[in-house]
Amino acid sequence: REGVIFPGKQHTTWSYDRLAKRWYMHRFYPHQPDLNINNPRVRDEIHKVIGFWLELGLSGFRVDAVPFLIEQVGRHNPATRDPHDYLRDLRSFMTRRRGDAMLLAEANEPAKKLAKFFGDRGNQMHMLFNFLLNQALHLSLVRGDATPAVKTLRSLPEVPAASQWANFVKNHDEATFDKLTDKEREEIFAAFAPRKSMRLYDRGIRRRFPSMVGGDRRRMELMYSLLFSLPGTPVLFYGEEIGMGDDQRAEDRIAVRLPMQWSADDCGGFTTADEKDAPRKPLREGPFGYPRVNVRAQREDPASFLSWTGRAIRTRKEWPEFGWGAWRLLATRSREALAHVVTWDGGSAMAVHNFADRPVRATIRLPADLRGGTSWRHLFGAPADDSEPPAGPADGRLVIELPPYGYHWF
Incomplete structure (x- = not known):
């Protein structure tokens, strides 16, 4: 056996x-x-x-x-x-x-x-x-x-x-x-x-x-x-x-x-x-x-x-970064949230996912090379009008609100 x-x-x-x-x-x-x-x-x-x-x-x-x-x-x-x-x-x-x-x-x-x-x-x-x-x-x-x-x-x-x-x-x-x-x-x-x-x-x-x-x-x-x-x-x-x-x-x-x-x-x-x-x-x-x-x-x-x-x-x-890019996990200050960024040919994309059955706030600290006035725009997930993160401030922190089992691509 x-x-x-x-x-x-x-x-x-x-x-x-x-x-x-x-x-x-x-x-x-x-x-x-x-x-x-x-x-x-x-x-x-x-x-x-x-x-x-x-x-x-x-x-x-x-x-x-x-x-x-x-x-x-x-x-x-x-x-x-x-x-x-x-x-x-x-x-x-x-x-x-x-x-x-x-x-x-x-x-x-x-x-x-x-x-x-x-x-x-x-x-x-x-x-x-x-x-x-x-x-x-x-x-x-x-x-x-x-x-x-x-x-x-x-x-x-x-x-x-x-x-x-x-x-x-x-x-x-x-x-x-x-x-x-x-x-x-x-x-x-x-x-x-x-x-x-x-x-x-x-x-x-x-x-x-x-x-x-x-x-x-x-x-x-x-x-x-x-x-x-x-x-x-x-x-x-x-x-x-x-x-x-x-x-x-x-x-x-x-x-x-x-x-x-x-x-x-x-x-x-x-x-x-x-x-x-x-x-x-x-x-x-x-x-x-x-x-x-x-x-x-x-x-x-x-x-x-x-x-x-x-x-x-x-x-x-439409965004080949997801298929071709070098990827990095990002800290979210939330055990429920997973965030990663992919970079390829001078462009970057990011995805954030909430595994919990309740709303979660993900506070993401961007890598140094993606900080400072970088604008992130909504690609896929929740309606765009309530999912646009702010442009990255000098310290590289983005705050994203995720609904239960929610996800956003930027």
Whole structure:
């Protein structure tokens, strides 16, 4: 049972194949045997697969569970003395075939190990999913305290110039909180998964974020404002842009993998098949069912979450500081508030977020290079008429009033 990834569902990492008359290792389920990357034939076959899809026009690949891909079992594996050599080889082969292709990797590891997967010169994975920040943001929201998020941001290793963090709110698996302490994880479970059936593998929650917060628009906007403004590249899971929920009647991870809700038509417009014949049932009932939450209705509503998401994306693209800039955390004199500034090509942008369910005053002390008569104007968040901070005085202090779960970009 050592090394089992799916406790309660998976019983061993070794199985016997009667046809081959051999034991084989599988970090995941028995139908997912680990590949022996020390074998040159295996490497060549992986290269063929990558080359095939690049020829069809793919722009890159999501590399699942990278630490297990390069994991070495036993002491004698002469072909790979440094397991990371294989990631360098993978990157090199792909780049030769297509220079603008990228590798987005899943490496849910402690902060001190993450830099290895980018590579010293950025010659391994282009991007890593930021599991540590994802877990910290959920904990900060539960506590109404920005401290966990601040500590995690400060703990992240620097990334090479051509690399980037991939920030996310939700992915296609359970929301995992394995890097938190047992006490911290229980806090999140109590708030976002009060029923045991909502939890999975003793470490995660099989729910989408909108249903975790009961459709609370304030907390939804706060979390996705953080996604679009914090250092890194935002990654959306389908349906997040309209605030889709989950189906707790479905098994395990399938609860969050619903058919996309395009319209209020049968099956949510996902298929013309009869709903009873659909291999994966759409969610019809409840506040997140497709009659109430769907793309068609939200495209026609300027106040919808889809419209809000579109504005957030456009604002981020209009101000490239958020994507390209060097970032710094700013003191706010409030545990509830998180503020950071990004600077790129002579311009600066700032975002301030309130994790609390009450109004908060953030008193921000700007870095010396941003003090002295600098004017900050509203970009995104609360209405502009009550969110303009004053021009920075000589001591560089800005006072910003934040409503409950409020956020401002300047």
